[in-house]
Amino acid sequence: MKKILKIIIVIAVLAAIAFGVKSYFFNGDATSQAGALISTKVATDTIRTTISATGSLEPVDQVEVGTQVSGDIAKINADFNSKVKKGQVIAELDKSKLQSTLKQASISYKSAENDLNYKQSTYNRIKKLAESKSASAVELEQAEYNLNAAKLSVEQRKNEVAQARLNLSYATIKSPIDGVVLKRAVDVGQTVAASMSTPTLFIIAKDLVQMKVMASVDEADIGQVKKGQRVTFTVDAFQGDTFHGTVQEVRLNPTTTSNVVTYTVVITAENPEQKLLPGMTATCTIVTQEITDAVTIPVKALKFTPAEGTPMMDPKDMPRPERPKTAEASDNMPPPPPGMGMGGATPQKGAKKKHKKPRLEGDHVWININGKAAPRRVKIGLSDGVNVQILKGLSVGDSVVTSQETISAKSSRKSDAASPFMPQRPGKKRK
Numbered sequence: 001m002k003k004i005l006k007i008i009i010v011i012a013v014l015a016a017i018a019f020g021v022k023s024y025f026f027n028g029d030a031t032s033q034a035g036a037l038i039s040t041k042v043a044t045d046t047i048r049t050t051i052s053a054t055g056s057l058e059p060v061d062q063v064e065v066g067t068q069v070s071g072d073i074a075k076i077n078a079d080f081n082s083k084v085k086k087g088q089v090i091a092e093l094d095k096s097k098l099q100s101t102l103k104q105a106s107i108s109y110k111s112a113e114n115d116l117n118y119k120q121s122t123y124n125r126i127k128k129l130a131e132s133k134s135a136s137a138v139e140l141e142q143a144e145y146n147l148n149a150a151k152l153s154v155e156q157r158k159n160e161v162a163q164a165r166l167n168l169s170y171a172t173i174k175s176p177i178d179g180v181v182l183k184r185a186v187d188v189g190q191t192v193a194a195s196m197s198t199p200t201l202f203i204i205a206k207d208l209v210q211m212k213v214m215a216s217v218d219e220a221d222i223g224q225v226k227k228g229q230r231v232t233f234t235v236d237a238f239q240g241d242t243f244h245g246t247v248q249e250v251r252l253n254p255t256t257t258s259n260v261v262t263y264t265v266v267i268t269a270e271n272p273e274q275k276l277l278p279g280m281t282a283t284c285t286i287v288t289q290e291i292t293d294a295v296t297i298p299v300k301a302l303k304f305t306p307a308e309g310t311p312m313m314d315p316k317d318m319p320r321p322e323r324p325k326t327a328e329a330s331d332n333m334p335p336p337p338p339g340m341g342m343g344g345a346t347p348q349k350g351a352k353k354k355h356k357k358p359r360l361e362g363d364h365v366w367i368n369i370n371g372k373a374a375p376r377r378v379k380i381g382l383s384d385g386v387n388v389q390i391l392k393g394l395s396v397g398d399s400v401v402t403s404q405e406t407i408s409a410k411s412s413r414k415s416d417a418a419s420p421f422m423p424q425r426p427g428k429k430r431k
Contacts, residue, residue, distance in 0.1 A: 034311075036405045037368045037371065039400060040297070041396075041398070042296075042297055042390065042399075043295075044293045046293070047384050048287050048289060049382065051224060051285075052284065053221075054283055055213045055216055055264075055282055057212070057276050057277065057279065059207070059278055060212050060268065061177075061206035062206060063206070065176065065201050067170060067171075068170045070194045071171060072190070073091060073094075073186050074094045074188070075092040075188065076184070076186070078181050078202065080183070080184055085178050088175045089172055094171070095168060095171045105157065105160040106164075108157045109160070112153040113157075116147075116151060118150075120147055122143050123143040123146070178206070178207075181204055182205050183202065185200050185203075186199075205278065209271055209274065210268065211269050212266055213245060213282045214265075215284050216255065216264060217263050217286075218262055224288040225265055225286055227247055229288060230290070231246060232244055233282040233284040235280045237275070241275070243269055244269065244270070248267060251266065265286070267286075291381075294382070296389055297394065297400050298387060298400075299387065300402050301400045301401065301402045302363060302364075306366060306401075310373050313370075363380050365394070365400050367399055367401065368399040368400070378392065
């Protein structure tokens, strides 16, 4: 009997402890109540879509200056960053060998002319003898042949003189354009050989006031890029400055690197202060679409859903938008759901009206009317990920709900049968 009594006491104690723990930790359920609506006004703003790309800066026009003859560099008249004019002598090759070649060609030319004079007099003499039957026809033909050969020899020697003179002129390197020397690739005394290809001596940029960005655009974005679009870009050297440019050309030739296909987009930019230098890396933002003075709202307003218990505006009390003049029905308001007037059940007298949240299809937002939420169907346009253009359904100044406060409340239930075995909560007075 005592064992049974002990067992009953232990069970009672355990039950009391369990009841106390439950009352201590779970007394008062944490409930989420609908808080105040957080709204923003519909306003007008500029909305745009952009794509990003990177590229390197280059002069709009640059020329590689070389030489068509071989020789040693005898003189250099321009250096890095030198400003040069068109026709200005910027370098000279050693001309001694070329002058010798010209002199030899001139001697050969004079010799050929002397031979031509001799052959001409011989032909004239034999021709007179042939007329008097003193020379045969064969002799006359031979003299004529020798005369023609001498004439051709003179022309050949004359062309050799012209070529030697031209080669001598090539020894004087002149700037083909007005510009700035970006690179000097030779030094005095260096030998340049033009046998296989023209060696590069200088690189001259036409004008650094105009620059271009050779941007690489991913194949997924190239379809949005068009000539004439506005571009903004930055460079690491001037992180606080934003430079502006225009899409000049979209090149069709693709570049494939590690299975990534990109296309080159040429962007021209003004450089009046000459801050932009060739070779700088530019981070570009190409504006593909842009709308100014667009009616916009935050994108998160389209994703907002009122919490349970949110005060809802009765459709009968909502301001009706003006009916359009055409026969088309206005789509600013969805049809009222059952229980919200217009065919719904009539609430009993003195009973509190409870409006159910309507089910909406398509794009819609919730507007704030005197602290109550009301649905509004909208037609959206361009979005930049933060704001979205509203084509129909809202007006500037309307209050659109973007979020809602959440109130966490803990309701405590008092129990008259508190267990005497459990300690009271801190700060709670015993009765």
